[in-house]
Amino acid sequence: MNIASVRRPIVPPSPPRAPDDMSFFGRLAVIRQNMIATWGQRAYEEEIIQGRFFLRKSFILNRPDAIRHVLLSNYENYTRTPAGIRMLRPVLGEGLLIAEGHAWTFQRRTLAPAFTPRATANLVPHMTAVLDETIAKLDAQTGEAVNLRELMQRMTLEIAGRTMFSFGMDRHGPTLRNFVTEYGERLGRPYFLDMLLPVSWPTPMDRARARFRRRWTEFVAMLIAERRAAGKKDGAPPQDLFDLMDQARDPETGKGFSDAQLVDEVATMILAGHETTATALFWALYLLALDPDTQEEVASETRSEHLDSIADIDRQKFTRAVIDETMRLYPPAFLIARAARDKDDVAGIAVGKGDVIMIAPWLLHRHEELWDQPNAFIPKRFMSTEAPDRFAYLPFGAGPRVCIGAPFAQAESVLALARLIGAFRVELVDANPVIPCGVVTTQPDHSPMFRITRR
Incomplete structure (x- = not known):
């Protein structure tokens, strides 16, 4: 994919590559x-x-047709690895991201109407209300x-709360953020035995994760009980994701x-929704701070817009390209790991039962054979008529298990x-x-400080 650029694009910092x-x-x-x-240079x-x-x-796949086979054509042959299940089950239970087979099919069919573009459009007022409040707070911190x-x-958590439950x-x-921090800093990191033992053999960390899960599910159940107690008017249309x-x-x-089941689905949507979106927005703001010219293009596109409907959002073509880039x-999900249920042939390579398939969006998105200037920040590559291969760009996964909340996110x-850079x-x-760190999501190694000024 060739990209013509008038000025030299920025290349943001990344971790040094490992010796092969x-x-x-x-x-x-x-x-x-x-x-x-x-990952070393060979992986790129x-x-x-x-x-x-x-x-x-194990196999690292950077070939789109091979990835298509694993995630789409023969996806039922590939399940989460034992380590992946151990990392996710304590916080997501048997929700949509974890479920397999008939349980997954039931959940996907049942949840689908709640995540249509029309349903998302009805939730935009919740988003704009939180953004208005965030901008008002930032006004007091200019300079x-x-x-x-x-x-x-905090902002995406507030949006998650209001779109899910209609309350702030x-x-x-703070309690929810403490749960997320506690899990991410200790329990969500893989240990040697987590990767070595089958899921049916508890590791010492599994016991700690089980204790966490009891507290976590009690907390989510309490949120659901509070939402049910608030109720809604008889005959009123659904007003939030919980209603749906x-x-x-x-x-x-x-x-x-x-x-x-509802506890697990709500936990999945709140966690997957707010943490990954917060991470993506942080990196977008960081990139725009490094690239003032691109920042001004976003501001220019946004300046004349009200931005309070899906139609308004859809008109932000350049801002969308910045998010895509x-x-x-x-x-946010830097690695998709799968284990083969049975033997298979992937792009002419024999895969055995139990073999591990790794599809790493971090590698795929920076692969030197798939992208022009793969390490550079060039949003306009996503405005080109030459679109990337569907299985070379996987921010939300692909195939039947593509992220159900992608339109919302x-x-x-x-x-x-658009609202923040416009203001x-x-x-x-x-x-x-x-420096980006791949732990649970693609996180920064530290939180830099920014200075904001009103436009």
Whole structure:
């Protein structure tokens, strides 16, 4: 994909690439701190890399037709790895991201109506209300050093709370953020035994995760009880995601979610919704602070818009391209790992039962054979008539298990970035590079301070 550019694009900082001959134990030591830093130059150049993952063969796929086969053509043959299940189940339970087989089919069919473009459009007023409040708070901090990463986390959590429950997160937000921080800093990182043992064999960390899960599900159940107590007017249309999910019925069986299932689905939507969007917005603001010219293009596109409907959001073509390019360089989900249920043939390579398939959007999005200037920030590549291959760009996954909340996340991200950059000029306070770390999501190694000024 060739991109013509009048000026030299910025190349944001990234972790140094690992030696291709890094030892197994060397990689193991790095994985818990930054998975991204375990990949060497070969991973950015070759289509398929074969190796070993403990006692199993492993394959890194950077070839779109091979990825299409695994995520679409034969997706039922590939399930989450034991380590992936261990990392996600304590916070997501048996929700949509974890479920397999008939359970997943039931959940996907049942939830689909809640995440249509029309349903998303009805939730935009909740988003704009939170953005109005965020901009008002920032007005009081103009000229000061501001932690925009923390602000994005609080803002997207508030949007998640209001779109899910129609109430703010003033009382419950700090508790929820504490849960997220506690899990991400300790329990959400893989340990040696997590990767070695089958899921049916509990590890010492699994016991700690089980204790966390009991507290976490009690908290989510309390939020649901509070929302139900608030109720809604008889005959009124659904006003939030909880209404839609609570009333949802499988079109084939007529069944809805049990209370326990609803807890897992709500937990999935709140966590997946607010954390990944906050991360994407932070990286977008960081890139625009590094690239003032592109920042001004976003501001210019936004300046004459009211931005209070899906139609308004859809007109922000350049801002959408900035979000798309941000998620290319910093995909929130940096790794998709799958284990083969049975033997298969992938692009002419024999895959055995239990072999591990790794599709890393971090690698795929920066692959030197798939992208022109792969490490550079060039939003206009997404405004080109030459679109990237569908299986070379995976910010939300692909195939039947593509993220159900993608339309919601895209609308929220474009709306938030357009409103914020339309209102404020953003610059970094210091020049220390921010290095992406692959832990649970693609996180910054530290939270830089920004300075904002009114336009």
